[in-house]
Amino acid sequence: MTYPDPDDPARPARPSVRPFLQSGPHTAGGYRPAPGNEPPVDEQTTTLRPFVITSGRTDGTDPEIGMETQVTVTHAAVPVRLSPEMRAIVALCGDPLSVAEISARLRLHLGVTRILVGDLRAAGQLDVHVLDNDSPDPETIMRVIRGLRAIT
Amino acid sequence: MDFVQSPDPIRGTARVGNDQPKKAPVPVKIIVAGGFGVGKTTTVGAISEIAPLTTEAEMTSASVGIDNPGQAVTKTTTTIAMDFGVLTIDQTLKLYIFGTPGQPRFAFMWDDLIKGALGALVVVDTNRIDDCYPAVDYFERAGLPFVVGVNTFNGQMNYNLEEVRWALAVREDVPVLSFDARFRSSVRDALLVVLDQALDKAIRAKST
Numbered sequence: 260m261t262y263p264d265p266d267d268p269a270r271p272a273r274p275s276v277r278p279f280l281q282s283g284p285h286t287a288g289g290y291r292p293a294p295g296n297e298p299p300v301d302e303q304t305t306t307l308r309p310f311v312i313t314s315g316r317t318d319g320t321d322p323e324i325g326m327e328t329q330v331t332v333t334h335a336a337v338p339v340r341l342s343p344e345m346r347a348i349v350a351l352c353g354d355p356l357s358v359a360e361i362s363a364r365l366r367l368h369l370g371v372t373r374i375l376v377g378d379l380r381a382a383g384q385l386d387v388h389v390l391d392n393d394s395p396d397p398e399t400i401m402r403v404i405r406g407l408r409a410i411t
Numbered sequence: 412m413d414f415v416q417s418p419d420p421i422r423g424t425a426r427v428g429n430d431q432p433k434k435a436p437v438p439v440k441i442i443v444a445g446g447f448g449v450g451k452t453t454t455v456g457a458i459s460e461i462a463p464l465t466t467e468a469e470m471t472s473a474s475v476g477i478d479n480p481g482q483a484v485t486k487t488t489t490t491i492a493m494d495f496g497v498l499t500i501d502q503t504l505k506l507y508i509f510g511t512p513g514q515p516r517f518a519f520m521w522d523d524l525i526k527g528a529l530g531a532l533v534v535v536d537t538n539r540i541d542d543c544y545p546a547v548d549y550f551e552r553a554g555l556p557f558v559v560g561v562n563t564f565n566g567q568m569n570y571n572l573e574e575v576r577w578a579l580a581v582r583e584d585v586p587v588l589s590f591d592a593r594f595r596s597s598v599r600d601a602l603l604v605v606l607d608q609a610l611d612k613a614i615r616a617k618s619t
Contacts, residue, residue, distance in 0.1 A: 325526060326466070326495075327438035327507040355435035357507065359495055363464035369493075372466075388435040393527045395439055397613045399504070400529060403439055404606045406500030407599055 313374045321377040326359040326369065329388040330376055336384045345375055349384055436499075440507040441605055442524060444550075445534035446542025450562040450592035451510035452494045454534060457598040458508060459496020467492050508602075521549055529609040530556035532601055534592065537561060537569040540578050547579055556608035560601045561589040 332352045362372040379385040443451050456463045494510040533546045550557040576587045590601040
């Protein structure tokens with residue numbers, strides 16, 4: 260089922276880093292992202308937009324989703340209507356990509372990216388490859404050492 | 412190279428055609444920490460196979476420049492922009508190198524950052540040794556293996572390594588070395604020392 264989507268970009272949406280709440284009641288506690296590259300035009304609008312992207316959340320990022328965590332598209336996913344930002348994320352993750360790379364490529368705030376990736380995971384659109392153990396094992400470290408020694 | 416990404420076109424729906432998904436590699440990471448302008452970005456760039464990417468975790472309006480040694484001394488507000496690079500070890504293993512500012516007020520971010528990290532390289536400029544104190548403090552408390560790397564900038568060092576060690580008062584088993592952030596082989600060797608520390612810790616953890 261398709262229908263014209265006014266948001267549908269010709270290429271992945273590249274939302275710029277949007278200013279976030281940096282003052283007011285939200286300064287206390289929690290995740291506190293802040294304004295982006297563009298000079299803020301109007302405090303009111305610049306503080307609202309990221310909230311819209313994350314549906315009002317500034318906190319509650321899934322701790323399993325780290326910056327280096329690998330993300331791929333769920334191939335059995337049912338196509339659903341997604342926001343431009345989410346669509347852009349899904350479009351990037353045909354091959355495994357880290358959360359940090361998604362954030363950098365889409366110029367999306369890291370915190371926003373983590374929230375959206377968590378949402379897409381919950382929606383069955385993305386596979387988030389969580390590692391079994393947090394602390395690296397000696398074998399893995401040995402492989403990294405050998406790999407590094409091999410470069411010139 | 413297998414992991415070079417090409418942006419897939421969006422095809423009207425949320426799905427992107429790619430029938431044979433690659434298996435996701437295991438990501439490992441090393442932290443590169445230090446004050447502003449000490450050469451973190453250079454370090455990351457020297458070893459990364461891609462041009463360093465930047466992700467923004469917090470920012471204030473007053474900080475426009477990237478690491479700029481001239482302004483660093485007076486900088487009071489700043490970007491938490493993290494530069495990071497990638498090194499593909501093999502198809503199933505990818506090394507991420509995150510460069511992160513060393514200010515104590517960013518500690519909330521470090522908790523996330525060091526989770527699962529192999530270790531850290533603390534980059535030191537001998538002109539401003541105290542810039543790295545927060546990073547050293549943090550990694551010591553967190554129990555993350557770390558190495559102090561004095562960036563030599565053209566081989567110039569105002570203090571020798573023993574003096575740096577004395578100034579930082581790090582434990583005997585914390586390596587203090589010098590390296591040149593501009594050269595890949597030099598950064599590689601510094602990271603190998605970090606990995607040695609990480610390996611020691613991992614083996615100790617396994618045997619207990």
